[in-house]
Amino acid sequence: xxxxxxxxxxxxxxxxxxxxxxxxxxxxxxxxxxxxxxxxxxxxxxxxxxxxxxxxxxxxxxxxxxxxxxxxxxxxxxxxxxxxxxxxxxxxxxxxxxxxxxxxxxxxxxxxxxxxxxxxxxxxxxxxxxxxxxxxxxxxxxxxxxxxxxxxxxxxxxxxxxxxxxxxxxxxxxxxxxxxxxxxxxxxxxxxxxxxxxxxxxxxxxxxxxxxxxxxxxxxxxxxxxxxxxxxxxxxxxxxxxxxxxxxxxxxxxxxxxxxxxxxxxxxxxxxxxxxxxxxxxxxxx
Amino acid sequence: xxxxxxxxxxxxxxxxxxxxxxxxxxxxxxxxxxxxxxxxxxxxxxxxxxxxxxxxxxxxxxxxxxxxxxxxxxxxxxxxxxxxxxxxxxxxxxxxxxxxxxxxxxxxxxxxxxxxxxxxxxxxxxxxxxxxxxxxxxxxxxxxxxxxxxxxxxxxxxxxxxxxxxxxxxxxxxxxxxxxxxxxxxxxxxxxxxxxxxxxxxxxxxxxxxxxxxxxxxxxxxxxxxxxxxxxxxxxxxxxxxxxxxx
Amino acid sequence: xxxxxxxxxxxxxxxxxxxxxxxxxxxxxxxxxxxxxxxxxxxxxxxxxxxxxxxxxxxxxxxxxxxxxxxxxxxxxxxxxxxxxxxxxxxxxxxxxxxxxxxxxxxxxxxxxxxxxxxxxxxxxxxxxxxxxxxxxxxxxxxxxxxxxxxxxxxxxxxxxxxxxxxxxxxxxxxxxxxxxxxxxxxxxxxxxxxxxxx
Ligand SMILES: Nc1ncnc2c1ncn2[C@@H]1O[C@H](COP(=O)(O)OP(=O)(O)OP(=O)(O)O)[C@@H](O)[C@H]1O
Ligand SMILES: [Mg+2]
Numbered sequence: 167x168x169x170x171x172x173x174x175x176x177x178x179x180x181x182x183x184x185x186x187x188x189x190x191x192x193x194x195x196x197x198x199x200x201x202x203x204x205x206x207x208x209x210x211x212x213x214x215x216x217x218x219x220x221x222x223x224x225x226x227x228x229x230x231x232x233x234x235x236x237x238x239x240x241x242x243x244x245x246x247x248x249x250x251x252x253x254x255x256x257x258x259x260x261x262x263x264x265x266x267x268x269x270x271x272x273x274x275x276x277x278x279x280x281x282x283x284x285x286x287x288x289x290x291x292x293x294x295x296x297x298x299x300x301x302x303x304x305x306x307x308x309x310x311x312x313x314x315x316x317x318x319x320x321x322x323x324x325x326x327x328x329x330x331x332x333x334x335x336x337x338x339x340x341x342x343x344x345x346x347x348x349x350x351x352x353x354x355x356x357x358x359x360x361x362x363x364x365x366x367x368x369x370x371x372x373x374x375x376x377x378x379x380x381x382x383x384x385x386x387x388x389x390x391x392x393x394x395x396x397x398x399x400x401x402x403x404x405x406x407x408x409x410x411x412x413x414x415x416x417x418x419x420x421x422x423x424x425x426x427x428x429x430x431x432x433x434x435x436x437x438x439x440x441x442x443x444x445x446x447x448x449x450x451x452x
Numbered sequence: 453x454x455x456x457x458x459x460x461x462x463x464x465x466x467x468x469x470x471x472x473x474x475x476x477x478x479x480x481x482x483x484x485x486x487x488x489x490x491x492x493x494x495x496x497x498x499x500x501x502x503x504x505x506x507x508x509x510x511x512x513x514x515x516x517x518x519x520x521x522x523x524x525x526x527x528x529x530x531x532x533x534x535x536x537x538x539x540x541x542x543x544x545x546x547x548x549x550x551x552x553x554x555x556x557x558x559x560x561x562x563x564x565x566x567x568x569x570x571x572x573x574x575x576x577x578x579x580x581x582x583x584x585x586x587x588x589x590x591x592x593x594x595x596x597x598x599x600x601x602x603x604x605x606x607x608x609x610x611x612x613x614x615x616x617x618x619x620x621x622x623x624x625x626x627x628x629x630x631x632x633x634x635x636x637x638x639x640x641x642x643x644x645x646x647x648x649x650x651x652x653x654x655x656x657x658x659x660x661x662x663x664x665x666x667x668x669x670x671x672x673x674x675x676x677x678x679x680x681x682x683x684x685x686x687x688x689x690x691x692x693x694x695x696x697x698x699x
Numbered sequence: 700x701x702x703x704x705x706x707x708x709x710x711x712x713x714x715x716x717x718x719x720x721x722x723x724x725x726x727x728x729x730x731x732x733x734x735x736x737x738x739x740x741x742x743x744x745x746x747x748x749x750x751x752x753x754x755x756x757x758x759x760x761x762x763x764x765x766x767x768x769x770x771x772x773x774x775x776x777x778x779x780x781x782x783x784x785x786x787x788x789x790x791x792x793x794x795x796x797x798x799x800x801x802x803x804x805x806x807x808x809x810x811x812x813x814x815x816x817x818x819x820x821x822x823x824x825x826x827x828x829x830x831x832x833x834x835x836x837x838x839x840x841x842x843x844x845x846x847x848x849x850x851x852x853x854x855x856x857x858x859x860x861x862x863x864x865x866x867x868x869x870x871x872x873x874x875x876x877x878x879x880x881x882x883x884x885x886x887x888x889x890x891x892x893x894x895x896x897x898x
Contacts, residue, residue, distance in 0.1 A: 250659035262650035283664035597717035
């Protein structure tokens with residue numbers, strides 16, 4: 167499979183700080199993969215997203231070393247405006263994530279398509295579809311300024327996926343959402359993956375990462391300390407050293423192992439724990 | 453949909469009309485002519501269903517101004533035909549004449565302008581300007597200003613309340629009140645400036661600077677009246693000019 | 700450093716304009732609530748001029764008056780004054796006149812002169828010498844004392860403007876001082892006011 171994103175020895179320093187907040191990062195992402203980026207606060211997750219989207223260095227300036235290649239082309243060779251269609255970016259703060267000029271959710275979601283010059287009939291059709299997909303049809307007439315944080319997060323996501331970009335970079339899309347809202351968003355993301363999109367997601371809710379993502383990148387103090395398939399990363403003892411959350415079930419499993427309960431494998435999804443216990447038990451009773 | 457024949461006009465038609473009123477009172481020096489405009493404008497406002505708010509704004513914005521302008525001219529405009537005296541001041545006939553001319557003009561122009569914005573949605577007006585070739589950035593600036601103002605008013609109010617409960621004095625001597633100003637305004641300004649960074653990223657993410665020609669869900673309609681009214685106004689304007697300067 | 704209209708315009712500059720306008724309006728309103736004897740309605744324009752340059756501030760001033768004029772058309776002709784204040788603040792900033800408090804006060808006086816020179820002719824030619832604000836009474840007093848109309852309008856508007864503008868520039872000075880380098884670094888003239896120089 168083709169690598170749609172390639173990052174080689176990338177380091178980055180913001181213009182007003184002395185230290186590099188991304189240090190010598192190298193990884194690549196295959197087209198159609200769902201990759202989660204995890205790490206503690208300040209680890210550099212958002213900065214990495216900005217680097218992939220080209221806001222680092224196009225907008226934030228500062229010093230960028232190494233290479234960021236998106237779809238075969240160096241990021242520095244793109245114009246900021248060109249990347250909008252290729253990479254959809256939903257960022258962390260839902261409150262500032264509205265255009266500020268539209269008076270209804272429907273128009274807000276349509277804004278990106280208007281900017282891309284899509285014909286009006288097509289815009290209306292696409293917006294209708296996305297409102298349904300993200301489950302915000304009931305908000306269509308509301309003023310975006312009057313939405314709650316969770317509602318804004320859904321609108322922000324809708325406003326990006328309506329533009330149908332090949333790559334989705336999504337930074338903590340569920341921070342303001344309740345469990346049901348969070349599940350909804352992950353369902354949408356899964357659907358995007360089924361449609362062949364490449365997804366990069368920053369998220370602290372490890373249970374959901376374990377359930378949906380293919381691969382994980384672990385950032386720690388600006389360095390990429392681990393990468394690989396979700397299951398491998400969570401079962402690697404090295405992961406524990408960074409003090410990042412585990413999926414709940416993995417946490418429980420590791421505690422069980424600690425107190426001497428043997429497990430056949432380390433579960434990362436809820437339904438796997440009974441299975442791991444059962445397999446171990448059957449083996450012992452054979 | 454609104455069915456009102458006046459509200460339904462294209463914003464530019466309404467703009468041309470307001471400009472027509474403004475220019476006509478400059479061409480025709482008669483204050484009777486200029487004063488006649490106001491009742492006409494009021495009737496238009498009433499037909500458009502905005503009579504009351506229109507009158508409110510005209511009264512609030514213009515009455516005091518007109519009073520002062522009139523009194524100033526009455527007493528201070530250079531002239532020697534004294535028609536009345538008050539304390540050390542003398543009212544002159546020239547002053548009365550010029551006072552009426554000036555106030556009638558200010559009233560006609562001011563109330564035409566007010567009417568325009570009573571019967572035109574700003575969003576429609578901005579769209580009309582965009583259609584005329586105003587860059588998207590210009591449209592963005594105006595529309596986002598209109599959204600930010602109430603937002604910031606609300607924040608200022610919240611901050612003021614919070615300061616009061618924290619014991620920052622907002623009443624008392626001038627110095628005390630003046631001191632309260634900075635802690636109210638500074639956080640407001642700093643946080644708004646901080647938010648511009650993310651707003652810029654939002655706009656870029658929505659392809660604001662994509663190198664294509666934008667489309668718009670918002671379309672302005674042009675009816676037959678929108679084609680005829682500007683022509684009628686133009687003919688009237690030319691006739692006025694000819695009548696005033698050549699006959 | 701040579702800058703033109705186009706250099707001054709980028710997306711961040713564009714986003715600053717609405718903020719400048721809103722600050723003008725809200726500043727005026729808060730000054731009103733606190734019953735201060737000055738208007739404080741140009742803080743936004745001056746601030747934009749200082750950090751983003753004359754052209755951006757010009758637009759902020761213009762739009763402020765256009766929006767005010769929707770409810771009070773007196774503001775419309777005085778859009779020229781706001782524009783001049785924006786341009787003035789921008790150029791003063793460019794020439795380093797907002798860096799030390801002493802210079803800032805001088806800037807305030809220069810801006811007062813700019814405002815008076817542009818607004819007095821409007822007051823005389825459009826409104827015959829007085830509008831509905833406090834300076835009308837001062838103008839009337841000067842006129843009654845036998846002064847010429849123009850002198851009376853100039854002096855009365857200088858008297859009402861000077862305190863307002865000096866206080867406004869001082870407020871702007873303190874606000875710029877408390878802005879973090881992170882944001883200053885992205886503004887057209889921000890580098891002038893950064894605590895640490897960019898590498
Ligand atoms: N615009 C900026 N200018 C200067 N420094 C910045 C900027 N944005 C972030 N930083 C710094 O860079 C480092 C990485 O920040 P980043 O926002 O990428 O972390 P994060 O992993 O996304 O954290 P969180 O989980 O809190 O979102 C932090 O030390 C932060 O202070
Ligand atoms: Mg982050």
